[in-house]
Amino acid sequence: MTIFKSFLSIFFVFLLALATTKAKAQEEGSLPMNGDISNGTRLYRVHCTVCHGFHGSGDGPARATLKKAPADHRNGSLMNARDDQMLLSTVLNGCHTRGCSKAMPAFGDGLNSLDAWDLVAYLRSLHMPLVNFFPKVSQYLVKQYHIGHLGNDDFKDGQMERLKKYAGRVSPQDLTKTIFPLFKADSRRPNPELVPQEPRRLARLKKADKLGYVLFMEMIGPRKRKVPIGLAIDRNYAIVKLVTTLDDPGQAGEYNRRLEKYVGMGKRGDAPKFKTGRAKVNRIFDKAVIRVYALAVEAANAFELEERERSWADDTF
Numbered sequence: 001m002t003i004f005k006s007f008l009s010i011f012f013v014f015l016l017a018l019a020t021t022k023a024k025a026q027e028e029g030s031l032p033m034n035g036d037i038s039n040g041t042r043l044y045r046v047h048c049t050v051c052h053g054f055h056g057s058g059d060g061p062a063r064a065t066l067k068k069a070p071a072d073h074r075n076g077s078l079m080n081a082r083d084d085q086m087l088l089s090t091v092l093n094g095c096h097t098r099g100c101s102k103a104m105p106a107f108g109d110g111l112n113s114l115d116a117w118d119l120v121a122y123l124r125s126l127h128m129p130l131v132n133f134f135p136k137v138s139q140y141l142v143k144q145y146h147i148g149h150l151g152n153d154d155f156k157d158g159q160m161e162r163l164k165k166y167a168g169r170v171s172p173q174d175l176t177k178t179i180f181p182l183f184k185a186d187s188r189r190p191n192p193e194l195v196p197q198e199p200r201r202l203a204r205l206k207k208a209d210k211l212g213y214v215l216f217m218e219m220i221g222p223r224k225r226k227v228p229i230g231l232a233i234d235r236n237y238a239i240v241k242l243v244t245t246l247d248d249p250g251q252a253g254e255y256n257r258r259l260e261k262y263v264g265m266g267k268r269g270d271a272p273k274f275k276t277g278r279a280k281v282n283r284i285f286d287k288a289v290i291r292v293y294a295l296a297v298e299a300a301n302a303f304e305l306e307e308r309e310r311s312w313a314d315d316t317f
């Protein structure tokens, strides 16, 4: 009987531990409260616009006096790579502890943490969040690759050959890509968690839970116009979503109608032969989309190479 009792108490301690870790996991990476965007907007105009610009794209009047350009808060690649805590801490303490410029001031003396949360809420409204691409995302990573620099010679040559074929000429800048691999998890979170690049955390991400990848890139549109886009591909490399992040609603609508046609196209291992029509404008879009798609696929290939190596090392394959 006593053995049974002590077994029971151990069991309850175990249950309690399980419940607290779960609650902790849910707390991590989620906003403790919803910030007030309208107060955030007002504070941004007062404190941030001078450097970060009226629309947050980093082109405020003080830009010219700074060595380092203020961050572009509309840039999905940059902003999705920061979780809410990082943004909050940046507003209160600056970000020089993470190696960024001291020109980014600390506002902790003038603003309280409620105001800082309101600013975070406003910052979040300026860029396209990852849930827009995969509503089920619950955890994600941010990775940066210089395509063609990872893996053995066969792998690298394969990447460069495919890019030459589908993307045409690529500059070193084109080859540096930020990619967000997205995962779903059992526990639901109000906000997806940015998983830190620690071997133990990485090992816990299951390949079977991978939803796909998101990248923010620039596409060359008609009249050589640079068009910022967000591209999501699923784990089999089919296009799930392709949208422009242009501010101008009229222009964005026109581009998005064209970009939507590519959803469902593309497949792992297949040559991207996207055709949406015979008109010149269709051909310009087809070529431009094939190019960004080819770059996205190679960035995903680089991630999957690392993922395979990680699984071998952990013996989870």
Ligand code: HEC
Binding pocket: 043, 044, 047, 048, 049, 050, 051, 052, 062, 066, 068, 069, 070, 071, 082, 087, 090, 091, 095, 099, 100, 101, 102, 103, 104, 105, 107, 119, 123
């Ligand atoms: C005096 C100019 C200046 C002002 C004012 C300013 N910033 Fe910045 N901010 C910068 C610069 C410069 C950087 C780029 C730092 C770097 O990347 O090294 C930056 C970067 C950032 C980043 C990105 C940090 C990261 O993790 O890379 C955030 C977020 C940010 N600022 C938010 C704000 C907010 C919110 C305000 C207003 C409360 C503000 N900034 C006011 C100059 C400024």
